[in-house]
Structure formats: structure tokens, C-alpha cells
Amino acid sequence: MGFSVSNLSCARGGLAVLADVSFDVAAGTALILRGPNGIGKTTLLRTIAGLQPALGGSIDIPADQVAYAGHADGIKSALTVAENLQFWAGVFGTTGVAPAIKAFNLTALKDRTAASLSAGQKRRLGLARLLVTGRTLWILDEPTVSLDADSTALFAQAIREHLKGGGSALLATHIDLGLEADTLDLTPFKATKAVEDGFHEAFL
Numbered sequence: 001m002g003f004s005v006s007n008l009s010c011a012r013g014g015l016a017v018l019a020d021v022s023f024d025v026a027a028g029t030a031l032i033l034r035g036p037n038g039i040g041k042t043t044l045l046r047t048i049a050g051l052q053p054a055l056g057g058s059i060d061i062p063a064d065q066v067a068y069a070g071h072a073d074g075i076k077s078a079l080t081v082a083e084n085l086q087f088w089a090g091v092f093g094t095t096g097v098a099p100a101i102k103a104f105n106l107t108a109l110k111d112r113t114a115a116s117l118s119a120g121q122k123r124r125l126g127l128a129r130l131l132v133t134g135r136t137l138w139i140l141d142e143p144t145v146s147l148d149a150d151s152t153a154l155f156a157q158a159i160r161e162h163l164k165g166g167g168s169a170l171l172a173t174h175i176d177l178g179l180e181a182d183t184l185d186l187t188p189f190k191a192t193k194a195v196e197d198g199f200h201e202a203f204l
């Protein structure tokens with residue numbers, strides 16, 4: 001399953017950030033967003049994931065298939081690694097967290113509380129959550145932050161398996177994951193008009 005956006009414009013903090021972005025992400029493929037700090041990668045991903053309204057354009061995406069991983073990992077610090085994944089499996093109505101534990105090398109940590117994990121270990125747990133969602137469209141914002149080289153390679157492998165199974169992924173990342181994926185530089189889509197969007201995320 002894939003998705004597409006057409007002439008999408010989005011805003012942050014009441015100001016237009018990006019204008020007229022269009023692309024397709026076909027089933028079994030990934031698209032990597034690039035661009036300098038502040039260009040609007042996070043804003044675009046949040047808009048496509050349905051976390052904030054678009055300023056204009058359209059998003060053709062099955063919302064019930066989206067799994068979003070942003071800067072916050074959504075980890076429950078009082079729960080163990082395994083309990084965190086079981087919690088998310090319950091939320092998404094799936095069963096079986098063993099493949100996620102294995103894919104992100106969490107076996108030795110599975111009975112540790114999340115509060116006691118290092119930053120990179122927490123990030124591995126946050127990414128393992130993607131596997132238990134059972135969802136086909138992954139929208140990922142700087143997924144490799146805090147990951148060492150080995151963990152980055154595990155993550156890249158998880159993406160490859162996801163794509164091989166017919167899933168798709170949209171990622172903002174500054175590093176080269178070694179994926180066979182198209183890239184889209186958002187620099188040319190920087191909004192030139194400072195349009196007030198009337199939406200104030202502080203109220204969310």
C-alpha cells in the first residue's frame with residue numbers, strides 16, 4: 001500500500017513553511033526527505049501523519065495504516081521493554097512482540113524498565129514499536145538519532161524487510177541509510193508568502 005500528496009502546503013507556528021509539495025510513495029518503496037534545518041521536514045511529516053491540518057493541497061493516505069515515529073519515542077518509562085511493546089500491541093490490536101524484540105536486538109534488555117535504558121536503547125525500543133503496529137505506512141522523523149552504527153544497520157534492515165513485505169516509508173533523515181530509495185530535497189518548496197494559517201498548536 002502506498003500514498004501520495006498533491007500541491008501540499010503546510011504551516012508551523014502560524015506561518016507558512018512549505019508550498020506545493022507533490023509526490024507518490026508506491027507500495028514497497030521509501031522516499032527520503034532532505035533539506036536544511038528548519039526547512040519544514042518535521043512540519044510536512046506531521047501534516048501527512050494527520051497530526052496537524054494542511055494549509056492547502058491534498059493528502060491521499062489511508063489514515064488507519066499510518067505509523068508515525070517522531071522525536072518523542074512514546075515510551076512508558078515505568079514499564080519494561082517487553083511490556084512497552086505489549087502495550088502498543090494492545091493499542092494496535094496485534095499480537096506477538098518477539099519479532100520486534102529480535103529485530104532491534106532488545107532480547108537482553110526485555111525485562112529492564114524503559115526508564116533505565118540509554119538514549120540509543122530507548123530509540124531502539126521506540127523503533128521496535130513500528131513493527132508491533134502492524135501498519136503498512138511508516139512516517140519517520142530522524143529515526144536514527146542516538147543510534148550507533150550497529151543499531152542504524154538494524155534499523156535499515158527493518159526498513160528493507162518492511163518494504164519487501166509491501167509496506168512503504170517516508171523518512172526525514174540526514175544520514176545515509178544505504179537504502180535504495182528516492183530522495184526529495186524540500187529546499188525549492190520553501191514558502192515565500194507568510195500566510196497566517198489561523199491554527200495554533202499550543203491549543204492542542
Ligand SMILES: Nc1ncnc2c1ncn2[C@@H]1O[C@H](COP(=O)(O)OP(=O)(O)OP(=O)(O)O)[C@@H](O)[C@H]1O
Binds near residue numbers: 038039041042043044
Ligand atoms: N512550535 C513552533 N512554533 C513556531 N515555529 C516553529 C515551531 N516549531 C518549528 N517551528 C519553525 O517551523 C519551521 C519548520 O520547522 P521544522 O521542525 O518542520 O523543520 P525541519 O526541516 O524538520 O528542521 P530540522 O532539520 O532542524 O529538524 C522552522 O523555521 C522552525 O523554526
